[in-house]
Amino acid sequence: MSYSWLSGIKRQLGQSKPIQVLLVLAMVRGILYAFLSPPWLAPDEPTHYHYMAALAVDPQFFPESIPVLPEVYASVWDNASKYRIWDYNDWPIRGYFQEVEPNGRLLTRAGGLYYRYLFPVYGLTRSWPLEAQAFALRVWSSALMVVTVAAVYGIARTILNTDLQRDRALAWSAAALVALHPMAMFISASLNDDNLVTPLATLTLLGVLRALHNDYQSTSATTRWWWLLASVCAIGSVLSKRTGYAAVGFVVIGMFFQGMRWATEGRSWRRWIGWSLVLIVLGVIVGAGLLIGFHPVLPPALTWRVQLPADFLITLSNALSDVFNQPWQNWYSRLMFFTLSFWGWFGWMRAPLGLTAISLLRWYSLLVALGMVVQAVIWVRQWRDRETQRRLILSLVLMASMAFTFSLLLAQHLVMPEFYILTGRYFFPALGAWGALSVIGWSTLWPRRWIAFGLQALVGLAVVLDVYAWLFVMIPFFYA
Amino acid sequence: MRSLWFIAAALVFGSLWLSAQDVLLSTTQPSSDVVVLTSADETAQQSITSHHPGLTAVALRVEAPYPPDEQPVTLVVREANTLTLVVAVTQPFSATAGPCIEPCGPEAQGLWFALPNLPDSAERTYVLDVSTDGVPLRVAAHTLDMYSEGRLLRPTTAGDLVFRLDYNSQLGAMIPSVARQIAAGRPGIAGSIGWVPGIVLVYVLSVILVLRKSRALFAGW
Numbered sequence: 039m040s041y042s043w044l045s046g047i048k049r050q051l052g053q054s055k056p057i058q059v060l061l062v063l064a065m066v067r068g069i070l071y072a073f074l075s076p077p078w079l080a081p082d083e084p085t086h087y088h089y090m091a092a093l094a095v096d097p098q099f100f101p102e103s104i105p106v107l108p109e110v111y112a113s114v115w116d117n118a119s120k121y122r123i124w125d126y127n128d129w130p131i132r133g134y135f136q137e138v139e140p141n142g143r144l145l146t147r148a149g150g151l152y153y154r155y156l157f158p159v160y161g162l163t164r165s166w167p168l169e170a171q172a173f174a175l176r177v178w179s180s181a182l183m184v185v186t187v188a189a190v191y192g193i194a195r196t197i198l199n200t201d202l203q204r205d206r207a208l209a210w211s212a213a214a215l216v217a218l219h220p221m222a223m224f225i226s227a228s229l230n231d232d233n234l235v236t237p238l239a240t241l242t243l244l245g246v247l248r249a250l251h252n253d254y255q256s257t258s259a260t261t262r263w264w265w266l267l268a269s270v271c272a273i274g275s276v277l278s279k280r281t282g283y284a285a286v287g288f289v290v291i292g293m294f295f296q297g298m299r300w301a302t303e304g305r306s307w308r309r310w311i312g313w314s315l316v317l318i319v320l321g322v323i324v325g326a327g328l329l330i331g332f333h334p335v336l337p338p339a340l341t342w343r344v345q346l347p348a349d350f351l352i353t354l355s356n357a358l359s360d361v362f363n364q365p366w367q368n369w370y371s372r373l374m375f376f377t378l379s380f381w382g383w384f385g386w387m388r389a390p391l392g393l394t395a396i397s398l399l400r401w402y403s404l405l406v407a408l409g410m411v412v413q414a415v416i417w418v419r420q421w422r423d424r425e426t427q428r429r430l431i432l433s434l435v436l437m438a439s440m441a442f443t444f445s446l447l448l449a450q451h452l453v454m455p456e457f458y459i460l461t462g463r464y465f466f467p468a469l470g471a472w473g474a475l476s477v478i479g480w481s482t483l484w485p486r487r488w489i490a491f492g493l494q495a496l497v498g499l500a501v502v503l504d505v506y507a508w509l510f511v512m513i514p515f516f517y518a
Numbered sequence: 519m520r521s522l523w524f525i526a527a528a529l530v531f532g533s534l535w536l537s538a539q540d541v542l543l544s545t546t547q548p549s550s551d552v553v554v555l556t557s558a559d560e561t562a563q564q565s566i567t568s569h570h571p572g573l574t575a576v577a578l579r580v581e582a583p584y585p586p587d588e589q590p591v592t593l594v595v596r597e598a599n600t601l602t603l604v605v606a607v608t609q610p611f612s613a614t615a616g617p618c619i620e621p622c623g624p625e626a627q628g629l630w631f632a633l634p635n636l637p638d639s640a641e642r643t644y645v646l647d648v649s650t651d652g653v654p655l656r657v658a659a660h661t662l663d664m665y666s667e668g669r670l671l672r673p674t675t676a677g678d679l680v681f682r683l684d685y686n687s688q689l690g691a692m693i694p695s696v697a698r699q700i701a702a703g704r705p706g707i708a709g710s711i712g713w714v715p716g717i718v719l720v721y722v723l724s725v726i727l728v729l730r731k732s733r734a735l736f737a738g739w
Contacts, residue, residue: 056731063724070721073714077703121703122666128549130662163705170705207735214728490736497732501725517699518543518569518685 068180071227078118080228149277152234185237218500220507239467246292284467357452380462389515409479436471443468536690550658565668572687573639587612598643
């Protein structure tokens with residue numbers, strides 16, 4: 039009996055596709071990372087838990103504010119103290135991180151969609167001890183990474199869409215790079231509203247790319263559904279967290295490229311729509327520039343839901359005009375911290391990957407960026423080929439998406455200097471674009487006969503980085 | 519069949535490493551904003567909790583001006599509950615120089631005591647007692663309670679000394695010790711220490727599966 043059961047599993051695994059085993063690995067890593075971090079020792083976890091519990095008391099969709107739960111808040115911080123949150127963070131003052139008033143109320147964060155995703159597990163585990171419940175919620179949260187990895191594969195496969203083994207391997211490697219990303223998994227396996235933004239934004243990008251791709255392939259039957267997917271996911275992303283606005287940007291970028299294509303190639307009515315789309319997008323960009331330039335004080339009713347001060351445009355405008363006066367060393371160290379917090383800075387950003395690892399990862403980022411530029415130049419030179427044109431345009435959508443996401447997090451950094459670093463996890467909405475472009479850039483750097491080796495080496499190095507992260511950084515930090 | 523042989527070989531080879539040992543884990547309290555003066559009469563006493571077997575060294579941070587090189591410095595380690603002497607080490611100041619605990623200022627250096635390996639130090643609470651005979655030693659400390667698993671017992675003017683505890687025990691003893699800590703507070707079966715090697719094994723098998731599956735993707739182009 040047991041033999042047939044085991045052989046059944048073996049047969050199933052033998053027949054599974056490479057992407058399926060990658061999804062299994064993402065799930066296993068989720069449990070591993072959720073398990074290795076002590077309770078409450080990921081950024082803002084106690085606050086996220088309290089917010090979820092408070093929202094669960096009155097789960098209407100757009101409440102003006104929600105009541106604080108002082109007892110829950112106190113018990114979470116008591117529990118966090120049991121797990122030495124103060125020691126790990128070098129916080130000198132014992133006591134609750136931020137005292138809450140018994141009758142206080144919290145501002146609602148967008149629609150709190152992430153917390154609503156947690157509700158079923160929260161409901162099922164209410165009788166559990168707090169730390170055990172946090173573990174279950176973490177595992178549930180980490181399952182979202184599976185969606186992200188699948189969507190990244192979809193994105194890469196949309197660009198590299200032939201049945202050639204090379205295209206399949208490149209797309210798989212892009213998904214593997216994200217599936218093995220240490221920081222993405224660490225955050226994903228914690229309580230954090232970033233976790234729903236990442237899969238939804240990646241699905242948004244997938245929807246945009248598939249819609250554009252369909253247009254190139256003249257298969258319009260499913261195009262509207264891809265646009266619908268992109269729009270729904272972008273809305274969901276915004277309802278999860280402020281960083282979710284990146285996904286709206288992805289849709290706008292997609293509309294711009296769609297408009298450009300129709301304006302130059304479409305039939306007369308399509309040309310008309312195409313030019314309209316291009317003009318609308320350009321209008322949005324000019325409008326944003328004018329808003330920053332004239333920086334009016336916005337009505338608080340418009341800004342409180344995204345937790346921005348009403349005068350944030352003034353702050354942003356002043357900060358932007360000051361950007362070029364800052365010494366270049368400031369920007370160098372900011373980018374250094376960005377790299378660190380993007381790849382691996384565990385705990386409440388207290389346990390970084392080693393400097394050697396970060397230095398190597400910086401070189402990797404530079405090399406793949408260079409490789410991507412070279413690839414883009416090669417594609418531009420072969421512009422007449424329709425397939426090359428498609429790949430180039432889709433890659434440009436990804437590049438623009440990355441640039442937009444980065445500019446959003448840069449703006450947040452400038453508006454709120456208390457965010458003392460360019461936080462790498464706020465770049466995760468563009469994880470799909472990053473994965474696909476990284477692999478394309480990396481493969482360009484290798485001679486044609488060596489690309490397969492180069493990709494295998496990349497995946498192998500990603501495994502090494504992952505093992506290094508949890509075995510030699512997280513465990514010694516958390517359990518010494 | 520071939521993979522079974524591979525797994526068996528990996529287990530046999532891996533088991534050889536269970537007797538390997540090195541300093542892989544260190545408990546550190548690095549924050550300081552004050553110095554504590556210690557002499558023969560005024561010792562600095564700090565209670566600490568050792569989480570792992572094989573406590574093998576205690577390091578402190580001292581600040582200038584330093585005592586003369588030949589001046590003896592003593593570390594006494596006692597059981598916290600019974601105050602039974604565990605070990606006492608006396609060395610000339612120059613012989614205690616070791617890596618400074620970061621963040622280390624220009625006027626600071628490490629004070630390092632090698633202990634005879636304490637194989638049964640897991641989950642024990644000790645009291646460290648530092649003293650010197652002659653020019654007082656300026657030991658870095660923090661005024662607040664920065665380390666929740668122990669405190670500065672003497673002088674009572676500060677919260678905790680800056681210190682580092684190094685553990686050097688065989689992997690075979692260290693792995694269960696770490697696994698016990700990781701499993702603490704986890705629900706149901708996840709709270710047993712067998713879960714930790716279990717999930718790591720599943721991780722390793724998943725990675726092997728991913729790499730094997732990917733081989734077909736990369737072959738033949």
